[in-house]
Amino acid sequence: MIEQKFKDFINDHHVLSLSTVKDGQPYTSNCFYVYLPEQNMFVFTSDKETRHGSEMLDNPKVGANIVLETKTVGKIQGLQMMGISEPLKGEELKKGKLAYLKSYPYAILKLETMWGLKVNFLKLTDNRLGFGKKLIWEEE
Numbered sequence: 001m002i003e004q005k006f007k008d009f010i011n012d013h014h015v016l017s018l019s020t021v022k023d024g025q026p027y028t029s030n031c032f033y034v035y036l037p038e039q040n041m042f043v044f045t046s047d048k049e050t051r052h053g054s055e056m057l058d059n060p061k062v063g064a065n066i067v068l069e070t071k072t073v074g075k076i077q078g079l080q081m082m083g084i085s086e087p088l089k090g091e092e093l094k095k096g097k098l099a100y101l102k103s104y105p106y107a108i109l110k111l112e113t114m115w116g117l118k119v120n121f122l123k124l125t126d127n128r129l130g131f132g133k134k135l136i137w138e139e140e
Contacts, residue, residue, distance in 0.1 A: 002040060002137050006124055009079055010035045010066065014103070016042060018085075018117075019063040020055035027051055032107075033117075034099045042117040043088070043096040045107060053113065060084045062117060076127040083119035092116055 019028045029052040031044035042064070046053045056062060062085045067078040088096045096114050101107060120139040127133065 002037070002122070003135060005126065005135060006079070006122055006137060007035070007037055009077060009124060009126070010042075013066045013068070016044070016064045016066045018044075018052055020052045020059065021061075022055045022058055027055060032104055034096075034103050036095065036099060039092070039095075039116070040119055041092075041096075042119070043100050044115050044117070045100060045112045046115060047112040048087070053115075056085045056115065057087075060086050064117065073131070074127050076125065078125045080123045080125075081117075081119045082121040083117050085115050085117040088114040088116045 014032055015030055016033050017028050018031050019026055021027070029046075029050070031046060033042045033044045035042055048054060048057060061082070063080070063082050065078060065080045068075065070076060093114055096116060097111070100114065101111075122135075122137040124135045125133070126135065129135075
């Protein structure tokens with residue numbers, strides 16, 4: 001079970017930086033997301049023809065992070081994660097699309113492939129809990 005501190009941080013933000021790899025070369029892109037806690041899944045949209053989209057089709061193992069931008073040391077927070085990202089299908093596609101469009105209704109104008117990033121590792125750094133304090137969650 002994921003601690004509420006993780007969920008609170010995730011729900012306070014809306015953009016993640018997604019990292020993919022192909023032929024040993026990393027690539028990072030930014031994506032608006034919604035989080036579905038029941039599935040422990042981030043949902044975002046992107047065309048399969050983008051660099052990160054085609055790289056996820058070749059290698060669904062990805063890394064991502066979400067960060068609070070601050071120069072105040074005592075407020076530093078960030079979430080790093082790893083997981084599997086694949087195009088959504090069936091019931092997951094319906095739920096994901098509904099949640100995404102609720103948060104970003106303008107996305108209906110150019111709704112690309114809906115992706116689900118199912119995380120298996122989370123590391124939350126939160127200096128509000130103490131300098132360099134880290135909380136770790138891993139799927140069993």
